[in-house]
Amino acid sequence: MLKHSILSQLTDAKVVAVIRGASPEEAIELTKAAAKGGIRTVELTYTTPSIHKVFGALDHEDILLGAGSVLDPETARHAILAGAKFIVSPHFNEQIAPVCNRYGIPYLPGCMTIREMVKALEWGSDIIKLFPANSFEPSFIKSVNGPLPHVRIMPTGGINLDNIQTWLASGAVAVGIGSDLNKAYAAGGFEAAVELSRQYMQKSVQ
Template sequence: MIPKMKVYEELLDTKVVAVIRGKNAEEATAISEAALEGGMRAIEVTYTTPGAGQVIERLSGTDALVGAGTVLDAETARHALLAGAAFIVSPHFDPEVARLCNRYSTPYLPGCMTIKEMVLASEAGCDILKLFPANGFEPSFIRSVQGPLPNVRIMPTGGINKENMNSWLEAGAVAVGVGSDLTKTYRASGREAVVESARNYMAAVQR
């Protein structure tokens, strides 16, 4: 198991998390491996993908930082941890998932949209909060939140692409989650196009 603080350090360093939603385990694995070849280091395999646990187990044997996404309850979170997930991501905040992740010293990144949700998640020990869906907000929302909550770290996900990614990071996001762009690229143009897209993302964030 990767130490909790090491996971946070890697997320903050890489700044881009590839959110993978595949129609099956084979597709999700192919997209993930292409993203990794293109230089992405953090992968979030969503539990809307059939066989997500198999994908996590396979990828966790590599140098990638592999987490589980769309985790709706503690049972799914435990399944993901047993498969080798290094972090857990939800579209919402669930206190039972937070409790389980704290028990096993695993980062939990819950989806939050309101100040109340962010306060509750922070009080439950969540150090990075996922703003989801981010396409319903402007990057300036982060500065507005950090007025009353200066210690909140936010990772916007949903509607993030190469064109707006750096606007979010410059506004104070500690990382961003990107996903649909990679999946669409794979289905339209194949594996090598995903590799190239991942390279472009990482080059853009380095600039």
């Protein structure tokens, strides 16, 4: 899959489910619930035990799978070889960027400042993860796009059903959601996570 195709899928999807499972089985269930609810792009975090099993189990699903909580180049390469189509970090790492570029995989680093964003752009990042987004107002995106109109931002952390539309209307190319899914799954199981995923997708297109 070509890099520009992956980026198009990410921006078309609008909603990226950030899956943190207490076990591989939970991560697989959560991912399938998100997909059943209409979310087709999923970030599987490396905080999940035996995450390679999750990639393997979902290999034939119609889902764009990426890897999150990637802290070093070794993990990035492991994720890419496991099947990740994009790599996400909570911070920008100069050693991760070349690995992703080498394999033609988008790298979405977490950034909070203009300086960090410009540096990430210079190393080839096409989408910047604003993280944690709950430290900012949605209007921050327009402020960034003033001097840097070409920066594409995906806020993650603190996105919920009440503010997702505001973030998207303010210029976010997509949003990352996660903790809500885990809470829904813990409280009501698989179908509760499916229903919440449906609600997020409905909000993303209104």
